Amino acid sequence: MQRAPILITGAARRAGLHCAERLLDEGQPIIISYRTEREAVQRLRQRGAIALQADFASDQGVLDFIDALKASTDRLRAIVHNASDWMAEPCAPDPNTLHSMMQVHVAAPYLINLHCADLLGHGGPADIVHLSDDVTRVGSARHIAYAASKAALDNLTLSFAKRFAPGIKVNAIAPALLEFQPDDGQSYRREALAKSALGIAPGFEVLYQTLRYLLDNPYITGAILPLNGGRHLI
Ligand SMILES: NC(=O)C1=CN([C@@H]2O[C@H](COP(=O)(O)OP(=O)(O)OC[C@H]3O[C@@H](n4cnc5c(N)ncnc54)[C@H](OP(=O)(O)O)[C@@H]3O)[C@@H](O)[C@H]2O)C=CC1
Numbered sequence: 341m342q343r344a345p346i347l348i349t350g351a352a353r354r355a356g357l358h359c360a361e362r363l364l365d366e367g368q369p370i371i372i373s374y375r376t377e378r379e380a381v382q383r384l385r386q387r388g389a390i391a392l393q394a395d396f397a398s399d400q401g402v403l404d405f406i407d408a409l410k411a412s413t414d415r416l417r418a419i420v421h422n423a424s425d426w427m428a429e430p431c432a433p434d435p436n437t438l439h440s441m442m443q444v445h446v447a448a449p450y451l452i453n454l455h456c457a458d459l460l461g462h463g464g465p466a467d468i469v470h471l472s473d474d475v476t477r478v479g480s481a482r483h484i485a486y487a488a489s490k491a492a493l494d495n496l497t498l499s500f501a502k503r504f505a506p507g508i509k510v511n512a513i514a515p516a517l518l519e520f521q522p523d524d525g526q527s528y529r530r531e532a533l534a535k536s537a538l539g540i541a542p543g544f545e546v547l548y549q550t551l552r553y554l555l556d557n558p559y560i561t562g563a564i565l566p567l568n569g570g571r572h573l574i
């Protein structure tokens with residue numbers, strides 16, 4: 341019998357795409373959500389992935405995605421909430437900044453978990469993984485709403501771990517800098533690397549290794565795993 345697919349949201353680029361490709365490399369069926377059609381989405385389709393377009397900017401967008409997901413599968417091995425927007429505060433205070441961050445990082449995982457938990461488990465291992473951020477530990481002067489929304493996501497991790505045990509493990513991964521954006525300048529790169537004890541931008545494979553660890557370990561739930569190069573030591 342075909343293995344139940346793993347859902348990764350926001351997997352059209354960078355970390356989500358890397359994890360999607362690595363799971364496919366291991367013969368694991370996947371379903372992705374993507375907001376913007378990109379060449380990489382077509383590449384995933386060609387490798388057998390189911391790709392569902394979704395914009396989580398509204399509750400209706402999330403609910404439409406849930407309907408499309410349930411029309412495409414009746415079971416899931418895991419749900420990885422990766423979709424995210426790294427929004428900085430605009431010059432002029434804008435309430436939409438906070439609402440947008442809470443929508444994508446809190447409302448979307450909240451609704452998807454509640455509506456789709458019944459697709460998980462069925463006797464085998466089942467996981468929900470939230471992509472958080474090390475910044476919840478210290479806050480952020482420039483990404484206030486973003487950091488607050490990721491902190492709320494951390495609390496969802498604890499609540500859903502309580503609610504879904506023992507059938508479904510619920511954990512979070514809290515990375516710090518994994519990979520720069522192409523347009524990040526040299527001074528920003530130097531400044532960011534100096535914030536951690538290990539001083540590297542490791543790339544997305546370390547995130548996949550951490551996801552793999554959670555999927556393979558039957559005795560971890562309610563955990564928020566730091567993946568931060570020792571930023572807490574600086
Ligand atoms: N990269 C890093 O160094 C770090 C990453 N993280 C976390 O790891 C995860 C992956 O990071 P990374 O790959 O860099 O993230 P990116 O910002 O590069 O990609 C996020 C993905 O989410 C999608 N997305 C954004 N907004 C929405 C929305 N409203 N509805 C649906 N999809 C949406 C984007 O779609 P589109 O392609 O249309 O833009 C994009 O594909 C994120 O949760 C991030 O917060 C945490 C700390 C460090």
Ligand SMILES: Nc1nc2c(c(=O)[nH]1)N=C([C@H](O)[C@@H](O)CO)CN2
Nearest residue numbers: 424425426473515516517518519532
């Ligand atoms: N959705 C995203 N979230 C975050 C990103 C990103 O590119 N997309 N990048 C970071 C930074 O790497 C930050 O960790 C550097 O200190 C944080 N979150």
